[in-house]
Amino acid sequence: MISDEHLDAFRQDGAMVRVVRDQLEENDVVGIVVAWDADQVMIRKANRRIVKLSRAHHYELASEERSDPF
Template identity: 65%
Template structure:
């Protein structure tokens, strides 16, 4: 699970993130961190829509190579 410190750093720097939810790259969510709580993270996508995602997913900068989870 991603820490509060990592999320705060990504929010302050407006780092575009990739959220890896499963083995399919097409299901990844890309955007910037808007807010979070103990269980979820809110990501603003490029089209300005907000998505609420579970904190157990893999959060990484979008410019890094995609993490393989399966």
């Protein structure tokens, strides 16, 4: 699970993050961290829609090469 410190750093930098949900790259969510609570993270995608995702997923910078956490 991603820490509050990492999420806050992503939010303050306004960095695009990639959320790796499974092994398929097309299922990744790319956007900006907007808010979070104990269980979920809200990501604003490029089309301005908000997506709520579990904190258990793997979060990384979108500018870096995709890693496979599985």
